[in-house]
Amino acid sequence: MSNTCLLAVLVGGVLLLLGGEGSSQLAVGDRHTLVAIRKGWGNPRHLASWDPAAAAADHCSWEGVTCSSNATTGGGGVVTELSLHDMNLTGTVPAAVCDLASLTRLDLSNNQLTGAFPAAALCRCSRLRFLDLANNALHGAHTRDIGRLSPAMEHLNLSSNRFSGAVPLAVAALPALRSLLLDTNRFTGVYPAAEIGKLAGLECLTLAVNAFAPAPVPVAFAKLTKLIYFWMSEMNIIGEIPKALSSLTELTQLDLSSNNLTGAIPAWVWRHEKLEYLYLNNNTLIGELPRTVTAVNLIEIDLSTNQLRGEMSEDFDNLRNLTFLSLNRNNLSGELPPDLGKHSPLSSIDISRTVISPNIQWIEMGNNKFSGSIPRTAIKLLVFSAENNQLDGELPADMSKLANLIELKVPDNRITGPIPASIKLLLNLKSLNLSGNQLIGAIS
Numbered sequence: 082m083s084n085t086c087l088l089a090v091l092v093g094g095v096l097l098l099l100g101g102e103g104s105s106q107l108a109v110g111d112r113h114t115l116v117a118i119r120k121g122w123g124n125p126r127h128l129a130s131w132d133p134a135a136a137a138a139d140h141c142s143w144e145g146v147t148c149s150s151n152a153t154t155g156g157g158g159v160v161t162e163l164s165l166h167d168m169n170l171t172g173t174v175p176a177a178v179c180d181l182a183s184l185t186r187l188d189l190s191n192n193q194l195t196g197a198f199p200a201a202a203l204c205r206c207s208r209l210r211f212l213d214l215a216n217n218a219l220h221g222a223h224t225r226d227i228g229r230l231s232p233a234m235e236h237l238n239l240s241s242n243r244f245s246g247a248v249p250l251a252v253a254a255l256p257a258l259r260s261l262l263l264d265t266n267r268f269t270g271v272y273p274a275a276e277i278g279k280l281a282g283l284e285c286l287t288l289a290v291n292a293f294a295p296a297p298v299p300v301a302f303a304k305l306t307k308l309i310y311f312w313m314s315e316m317n318i319i320g321e322i323p324k325a326l327s328s329l330t331e332l333t334q335l336d337l338s339s340n341n342l343t344g345a346i347p348a349w350v351w352r353h354e355k356l357e358y359l360y361l362n363n364n365t366l367i368g369e370l371p372r373t374v375t376a377v378n379l380i381e382i383d384l385s386t387n388q389l390r391g392e393m394s395e396d397f398d399n400l401r402n403l404t405f406l407s408l409n410r411n412n413l414s415g416e417l418p419p420d421l422g423k424h425s426p427l428s429s430i431d432i433s434r435t436v437i438s439p440n441i442q443w444i445e446m447g448n449n450k451f452s453g454s455i456p457r458t459a460i461k462l463l464v465f466s467a468e469n470n471q472l473d474g475e476l477p478a479d480m481s482k483l484a485n486l487i488e489l490k491v492p493d494n495r496i497t498g499p500i501p502a503s504i505k506l507l508l509n510l511k512s513l514n515l516s517g518n519q520l521i522g523a524i525s
């Protein structure tokens with residue numbers, strides 16, 4: 082803690098003694114503080130309810146204010162949370178905020194706040210555990226001051242600002258962090274992977290969309306075994322997806338898209354049973370699709386724009402929750418199943434395979450070498466986009482089993498035969514492209 086901050090804490094303590102320790106005094110103090118904060122922001126319209134002259138005596142009912150209901154710490158009236166997102170606030174974070182001595186949660190996201198990281202204003206908030214400054218216009222290279230925040234900090238969200246320079250080593254001063262969101266800023270250079278790797282409680286880590294120096298995925302992150310949400314897109318990652326990251330068994334979202342990843346997709350990715358969202362698109366990954374897929378809870382898979390080859394194994398049948406599958410622009414092959422989701426794998430009547438989830442809504446597989454014909458049955462399908470493949474056969478005679486389609490895009494295949502009259506049953510269709518096939522007839 083810097084000397085400036087220490088001094089401020091001492092002064093605050095003296096004032097507290099002079100004012101007495103009773104809860105009512107604390108609460109009155111908090112009311113005055115709220116009024117000072119409002120004034121500091123130029124009495125913005127969204128804080129109109131924070132009016133000391135108005136009848137509402139209880140400041141705990143003011144917009145965005147939450148008070149403690151803990152009898153031990155002072156009955157009521159003590160402000161513990163400020164939730165001031167989407168309030169069109171401008172200017173900087175007022176120093177008075179930390180006169181709210183019991184403040185644990187401060188949400189200022191989605192405003193138009195400017196200035197540097199408000200360390201001087203926030204370092205006195207000794208109980209702060211949650212700070213959300215996402216989606217503002219904060220800037221500057223002095224984020225090392227985050228080390229002056231309360232060591233009790235659990236959630237720090239600086240996403241979507243204009244912070245620049247290096248990600249500070251000072252993250253290590255916040256050992257209780259569970260979320261660290263630094264994505265979508267202007268950070269550069271090398272981020273402190275070893276220090277971040279020591280934040281053993283991290284559940285959410287986002288470093289995406291920053292102009293870091295090209296570097297591999299840090300093996301130090303393999304220690305973050307509680308990680309659930311891992312967003313590392315568009316940040317100049319090179320090299321292979323490390324085997325060591327197989328330790329991250331709690332992951333539900335893994336996003337390494339839009340980097341320069343090379344090599345094959347490691348087997349562990351397809352085995353993490355908690356994984357729901359997998360985005361590895363826009364890299365230069367090679368190798369075949371996996372034979373064994375036990376990550377049965379996958380909801381979205383985007384592998385588009387890589388150099389993958391091979392076929393989808395029967396194990397993709399097991400992804401019952403899959404709604405989005407993008408395989409565009411690879412070198413994949415194999416025959417599409419005629420019916421998506423019609424047959425249970427255990428059905429004794431018809432043993433034909435499903436291969437793609439019955440719940441699938443979105444399939445993109447353009448620019449590959451897929452064969453077979455357009456699915457006949459896919460009742461939940463909204464988008465089927467498979468341009469430039471080797472699909473053949475005819476369009477399904479009864480298109481009513483594709484009734485939810487919004488987009489059907491299959492140009493440049495080998496589809497033959499008539500355009501079925503039932504195409505007019507696709508009442509939701511907004512986009513249709515059948516060009517570059519050998520179809521005959523008109524759409525009536």
Ligand SMILES: *[C@@H]1O[C@H](CO)[C@@H](O)[C@H](O)[C@H]1NC(C)=O
Binds near residue numbers: 151152153154
């Ligand atoms: C009330 O505050 C005291 C002192 O901070 C704390 O020990 C206790 O757990 C709190 N009780 C509740 C119900 O939050």
Ligand SMILES: *[C@@H]1O[C@H](CO)[C@@H](O)[C@H](O)[C@H]1NC(C)=O
Binds near residue numbers: 169
């Ligand atoms: C936000 O403030 C600007 C002026 O600073 C005003 O033009 C705009 O209408 C406000 N928007 C909302 C949603 O209050």
Ligand SMILES: *[C@@H]1O[C@H](CO)[C@@H](O)[C@H](O)[C@H]1NC(C)=O
Binds near residue numbers: 190191213236260285
């Ligand atoms: C910022 O991160 C916190 C913690 O993960 C999260 O609760 C909050 O919703 C995020 N804010 C925005 C604006 O997404």
Ligand SMILES: *[C@@H]1O[C@H](CO)[C@@H](O)[C@H](O)[C@H]1NC(C)=O
Binds near residue numbers: 295317319340341
């Ligand atoms: C990553 O690949 C893109 C092209 O896809 C290339 O322009 C860029 O230089 C590469 N960056 C690194 C760090 O290799």
Ligand SMILES: *[C@@H]1O[C@H](CO)[C@@H](O)[C@H](O)[C@H]1NC(C)=O
Binds near residue numbers: 339341
């Ligand atoms: C692909 O990734 C590069 C960075 O490697 C990025 O600049 C580009 O916008 C990405 N393209 C798409 C379509 O996402």
Ligand SMILES: *[C@@H]1O[C@H](CO)[C@@H](O)[C@H](O)[C@H]1NC(C)=O
Binds near residue numbers: 378401402
């Ligand atoms: C699919 O989603 C449902 C509902 O969210 C969930 O109960 C189930 O465990 C998920 N996984 C599988 C494999 O069905």
Ligand SMILES: *[C@@H]1O[C@H](CO)[C@@H](O)[C@H](O)[C@H]1NC(C)=O
Binds near residue numbers: 388390412
């Ligand atoms: C695609 O795979 C075929 C073999 O299936 C191979 O001959 C061809 O070179 C591959 N093309 C690319 C661009 O990798």
Ligand SMILES: *[C@@H]1O[C@H](CO)[C@@H](O)[C@H](O)[C@H]1NC(C)=O
Binds near residue numbers: 468492493515516517
């Ligand atoms: C249909 O697809 C072809 C081939 O991709 C493309 O050239 C054409 O512009 C598309 N037509 C429309 C109307 O989008």
